[in-house]
Amino acid sequence: MPDSIHRSINNLQAYWMPFTANRQFKEAPRMLVGAKGMYYTTDEGKKVLDGCAGMWCVNAGHGREQITEAIRFQAGQMDYATAFQMSHPLAFELSSRLANQLPSTLDHVFLANSGSEAVDTALKIALAYHRARGEGNRTRFIGRERGYHGVGFGGTAVGGIVNNRKQFGNMLGGVDHLPHTHNLEKNSFSHGQPLWGNELANSLENLVALHDASTIAAVIVEPMAGSTGVLIPPVGYLDRLREICTKHGILLIFDEVITGFGRTGASFGAERFNVQPDLMTMAKGLTNGAVPMSAVGINNLIYDALMEGPPEIIELFHGYTYSGHPLACAAALAALEIYENERLFDRCAELEPYWEDAVHSLRDRKNVIDIRNIGLVAGIELLPRDGAPATRGYDCFIQCFKEGLLLRQTGDTVALAPPLIIEKEEIDRTVEILGNVINSLD
Numbered sequence: 001m002p003d004s005i006h007r008s009i010n011n012l013q014a015y016w017m018p019f020t021a022n023r024q025f026k027e028a029p030r031m032l033v034g035a036k037g038m039y040y041t042t043d044e045g046k047k048v049l050d051g052c053a054g055m056w057c058v059n060a061g062h063g064r065e066q067i068t069e070a071i072r073f074q075a076g077q078m079d080y081a082t083a084f085q086m087s088h089p090l091a092f093e094l095s096s097r098l099a100n101q102l103p104s105t106l107d108h109v110f111l112a113n114s115g116s117e118a119v120d121t122a123l124k125i126a127l128a129y130h131r132a133r134g135e136g137n138r139t140r141f142i143g144r145e146r147g148y149h150g151v152g153f154g155g156t157a158v159g160g161i162v163n164n165r166k167q168f169g170n171m172l173g174g175v176d177h178l179p180h181t182h183n184l185e186k187n188s189f190s191h192g193q194p195l196w197g198n199e200l201a202n203s204l205e206n207l208v209a210l211h212d213a214s215t216i217a218a219v220i221v222e223p224m225a226g227s228t229g230v231l232i233p234p235v236g237y238l239d240r241l242r243e244i245c246t247k248h249g250i251l252l253i254f255d256e257v258i259t260g261f262g263r264t265g266a267s268f269g270a271e272r273f274n275v276q277p278d279l280m281t282m283a284k285g286l287t288n289g290a291v292p293m294s295a296v297g298i299n300n301l302i303y304d305a306l307m308e309g310p311p312e313i314i315e316l317f318h319g320y321t322y323s324g325h326p327l328a329c330a331a332a333l334a335a336l337e338i339y340e341n342e343r344l345f346d347r348c349a350e351l352e353p354y355w356e357d358a359v360h361s362l363r364d365r366k367n368v369i370d371i372r373n374i375g376l377v378a379g380i381e382l383l384p385r386d387g388a389p390a391t392r393g394y395d396c397f398i399q400c401f402k403e404g405l406l407l408r409q410t411g412d413t414v415a416l417a418p419p420l421i422i423e424k425e426e427i428d429r430t431v432e433i434l435g436n437v438i439n440s441l442d
């Protein structure tokens with residue numbers, strides 16, 4: 001390893017790490033220095049099986065030459081193109097290609113750089129749409145408990161995670177939340193979509209009655225909530241939300257930052273669950289994690305409503321310096337090509353039964369209180385220790401890493417979401433390591 005890398009990792013104080021217990025981490029750092037295919041390499045030269053596709057993003061596996069080459073070529077060709085009142089061909093090519101892949105009414109694409117930005121963009125477009133139609137009173141958003149929509153002020157406000165909100169006070173005003181759909185009594189150990197719980201969508205009618213439809217701009221949900229521990233939508237739940245939104249003229253936003261690009265065994269959750277949103281956010285798998293990029297898919301009605309007025313007027317006062325960054329576009333186009341050529345979304349669907357059996361084989365392990373799965377995703381929930389919630393989950397994460405498996409931990413749930421190139425033997429290995437670790441924990 002070059003000296004410069006040693007020097008940089010020896011100064012651990014300067015970098016304030018995101019969503020990390022900084023002082024605990026810096027006592028015993030975990031450093032990744034290489035990645036290829038299904039494996040990371042640590043600074044100690046150890047191989048670690050990537051059980052969570054980085055952070056739900058490296059769907060085609062690490063170090064894909066085609067993506068690396070596309071980025072390299074583009075960096076040499078044109079590093080950056082002015083993004084406002086100017087553009088470059090790749091931004092249009094990527095948007096057209098994405099629009100072809102999105103649910104049929106989502107014909108337009110706005111480009112941003114992170115899931116959080118995509119969420120805030122979608123929320124702002126929803127507000128601008130209603131205002132353009134003379135319904136400027138529709139300013140309220142409905143999110144869901146245990147929803148995660150990134151860390152912008154909008155996304156944090158519509159999100160439903162207490163720890164993400166309480167440090168920061170009041171957030172965006174005029175937000176309410178649906179109940180989450182997680183219920184251990186009714187749904188534990190469901191295979192795929194739980195059968196109980198679609199009636200929870202009816203609480204949207206209660207919120208409409210409380211606030212009046214004329215004040216509500218949009219409902220935003222993840223089709224499957226990933227970050228708070230893999231909460232799979234009950235059968236019929238998303239359909240019911242769609243019905244109620246349509247009935248009251250409320251826009252439905254699907255946050256597909258995790259569920260996009262094959263994770264559930266279809267292009268998007270919208271396709272897997274057969275429910276069409278009006279706006280859809282995407283990020284992560286869009287570039288296979290190689291360059292930050294996100295996007296919002298927008299339906300025709302919304303786009304058309306904003307393309308009114310004199311053509312020289314800017315229709316949406318919103319955008320980012322790096323919207324449609326050339327390197328990100330190059331990476332995304334290469335990633336989409338890999339997904340298609342290697343039929344990775346179908347591969348996910350084909351592996352799903354094997355995956356489902358494998359993860360549910362952990363059912364009788366010590367302290368396992370629930371297992372949830374869909375596509376190539378699983379959540380394994382452990383019984384919290386008395387008076388010390390989340391410590392068993394954290395120990396599981398640390399111990400798995402020591403044994404050569406990287407997974408995600410949220411509270412006492414551990415989540416798995418491997419690259420879609422995973423082989424059956426690697427699924428077996430994942431479950432073997434996790435099972436042994438779970439048994440070894442007090």
Ligand SMILES: Cc1ncc(COP(=O)(O)O)c(C=O)c1O
Binds near residue numbers: 113150151222258284
């Ligand atoms: C559903 C969802 N929305 C938004 C985000 C935020 O994305 P980012 O971290 O790129 O801002 C995430 C990140 O995990 C996510 O899972």
